[in-house]
Amino acid sequence: MINSFLMIGQSNMAGRGYLTDVKQIYDEKIKMLVNGRWQTMTEPINFDRPTSGIGLAASFAGAWRLKNDQEEIGLIPCADGGTSLDDWADGGVLFENAVLQTKLALRTSKLNGILWHQGENDSFAGLSDLYYDKLNIIIDAFRRELKAPDIPFITGGLGDYLSGGRYGKYFTEYNQVNHALQKLAETKPNCYFVTANELTANVDGLHFDAISLRRFGVRYFNSFFDKKNILVPPADENMLIEIIQDRVLTKKDQAALLEIDFAIGKMSLADLEEKLALLNRQSI
Amino acid sequence: MINSFLMIGQSNMAGRGYLTDVKQIYDEKIKMLVNGRWQTMTEPINFDRPTSGIGLAASFAGAWRLKNDQEEIGLIPCADGGTSLDDWADGGVLFENAVLQTKLALRTSKLNGILWHQGENDSFAGLSDLYYDKLNIIIDAFRRELKAPDIPFITGGLGDYLSGGRYGKYFTEYNQVNHALQKLAETKPNCYFVTANELTANVDGLHFDAISLRRFGVRYFNSFFDKKNILVPPADENMLIEIIQDRVLTKKDQAALLEIDFAIGKMSLADLEEKLALLNRQSI
Numbered sequence: 001m002i003n004s005f006l007m008i009g010q011s012n013m014a015g016r017g018y019l020t021d022v023k024q025i026y027d028e029k030i031k032m033l034v035n036g037r038w039q040t041m042t043e044p045i046n047f048d049r050p051t052s053g054i055g056l057a058a059s060f061a062g063a064w065r066l067k068n069d070q071e072e073i074g075l076i077p078c079a080d081g082g083t084s085l086d087d088w089a090d091g092g093v094l095f096e097n098a099v100l101q102t103k104l105a106l107r108t109s110k111l112n113g114i115l116w117h118q119g120e121n122d123s124f125a126g127l128s129d130l131y132y133d134k135l136n137i138i139i140d141a142f143r144r145e146l147k148a149p150d151i152p153f154i155t156g157g158l159g160d161y162l163s164g165g166r167y168g169k170y171f172t173e174y175n176q177v178n179h180a181l182q183k184l185a186e187t188k189p190n191c192y193f194v195t196a197n198e199l200t201a202n203v204d205g206l207h208f209d210a211i212s213l214r215r216f217g218v219r220y221f222n223s224f225f226d227k228k229n230i231l232v233p234p235a236d237e238n239m240l241i242e243i244i245q246d247r248v249l250t251k252k253d254q255a256a257l258l259e260i261d262f263a264i265g266k267m268s269l270a271d272l273e274e275k276l277a278l279l280n281r282q283s284i
Numbered sequence: 285m286i287n288s289f290l291m292i293g294q295s296n297m298a299g300r301g302y303l304t305d306v307k308q309i310y311d312e313k314i315k316m317l318v319n320g321r322w323q324t325m326t327e328p329i330n331f332d333r334p335t336s337g338i339g340l341a342a343s344f345a346g347a348w349r350l351k352n353d354q355e356e357i358g359l360i361p362c363a364d365g366g367t368s369l370d371d372w373a374d375g376g377v378l379f380e381n382a383v384l385q386t387k388l389a390l391r392t393s394k395l396n397g398i399l400w401h402q403g404e405n406d407s408f409a410g411l412s413d414l415y416y417d418k419l420n421i422i423i424d425a426f427r428r429e430l431k432a433p434d435i436p437f438i439t440g441g442l443g444d445y446l447s448g449g450r451y452g453k454y455f456t457e458y459n460q461v462n463h464a465l466q467k468l469a470e471t472k473p474n475c476y477f478v479t480a481n482e483l484t485a486n487v488d489g490l491h492f493d494a495i496s497l498r499r500f501g502v503r504y505f506n507s508f509f510d511k512k513n514i515l516v517p518p519a520d521e522n523m524l525i526e527i528i529q530d531r532v533l534t535k536k537d538q539a540a541l542l543e544i545d546f547a548i549g550k551m552s553l554a555d556l557e558e559k560l561a562l563l564n565r566q567s568i
Contacts, residue, residue: 036377093320
């Protein structure tokens with residue numbers, strides 16, 4: 001039985017880190033849901049826009065695997081860029097889609113938690129005043145619809161870079177949103193908050209960069225694993241990222257990656273066959 | 285109201301053409317459904333695998349737009365690579381996902397048709413004998429669940445290249461599948477068949493190449509528009525592809541493409557702002 005996690009929120013949950021900025025995480029025991037079926041995770045996991053890339057869920061899953069050597073994890077990608085809490089209200093298409101995808105996933109998995117990152121689109125025009133109440137209602141609705149009243153709900157802070165950059169003038173209330181997220185973590189059972197301290201952005205000043213998302217994912221996992229808020233960046237997070245990214249690939253993993261390169265035209269058939277033959281002669 | 289089309293089947297409906305082999309089709313009046321919401325179409329539309337790329341639906345939509353100058357079209361991508369008719373049976377996750385996505389789409393669109401390409405995974409071990417009956421039942425189930433008893437159902441042939449190449453020995457019954465698809469088109473109301481004659485494959489010998497999928501999409505549109513089978517490649521299909529691909533972009537389209545290039549790190553902020561300013565000074 002796969003241990004599944006629902007990914008919801010806006011672009012920084014979907015992920016906009018550049019694919020070329022970090023090493024790939026590939027592990028046949030890390031799955032993602034596509035069309036209701038599980039396949040080995042590749043990034044982008046949450047392909048909500050042509051700009052989607054590295055997200056926090058990959059290193060979250062990698063950290064989970066370090067603690068669950070024989071188990072499988074499955075990610076259910078339902079985040080959508082530029083969406084507000086009103087867009088996520090019970091009965092709306094985003095909510096319905098996330099519930100339906102999770103129900104399809106539950107045919108072959110057990111829901112372990114919900115990963116949430118959102119708030120940029122509620123950081124202006126007084127919307128932050130309503131953040132606590134609105135998100136509180138949304139969490140209750142997900143828990144009710146998924147029949148998971150105690151399911152851990154992990155949230156993360158908005159980046160401090162939001163005050164600068166091209167879009168900086170729009171996000172005048174991002175600090176209030178962060179306070180609302182922390183207050184939820186303090187007052188609502190099984191809700192947790194993860195700090196975005198020290199994390200940096202792409203040149204757009206809007207989206208976490210790839211390495212920051214690797215760090216954020218490890219923090220999200222620490223929060224899930226210890227069932228507590230993460231208010232200070234863990235000292236060992238960069239070391240953990242190296243361990244996750246440098247995991248030795250199984251022969252099956254290596255063969256699968258070669259098949260992908262061949263299918264997208266990066267490798268000739270002769271090269272593929274030579275490399276697969278080489279792989280098969282290796283002892284491990 | 286958007287005019288929507290459901291895309292179902294296996295990899296050649298999802299699309300595995302190389303993105304670099306053809307010109308981009310970009311038109312704010314061509315939408316695709318993601319997370320239950322509409323956004324301007326970019327390829328890959330149907331991101332079911334890391335290998336997904338150009339599919340037939342983009343030129344289908346482009347051809348539709350040539351006949352519907354003021355209207356919007358929306359694609360609902362639900363195809364999944366390597367799937368058999370049994371995988372598509374009523375009640376399975378692929379079927380349920382496609383129905384649910386279409387129902388979300390129907391909140392803001394009117395279903396105009398269903399585009400189907402599948403059969404490679406029923407082209408061996410005697411499975412082709414059951415193809416007609418199994419697909420017949422699946423079509424009825426979709427029409428029933430979507431409350432669209434007369435909805436056009438457009439199918440396309442499997443490529444003749446399947447007999448050769450790396451995987452050729454597996455697809456011993458692809459001709460029988462093509463016959464079953466043609467028989468369905470002849471016997472079932474509002475079902476049509478589109479020939480894959482002259483279409484060629486990627487080096488894998490398994491997937492249509494990008495330019496073939498552009499041609500295939502135009503054929504699917506001709507079939508939909510004229511409500512008839514397309515048994516001979518249309519003489520003007522390459523000309524139509526050029527017209528579709530060379531459509532003059534609106535200023536809004538051009539700005540959106542610049543924003544994408546900026547968001548993925550292909551362009552600096554200074555370059556983006558300069559190009560946007562230039563664009564705004566243009567008369568058209």
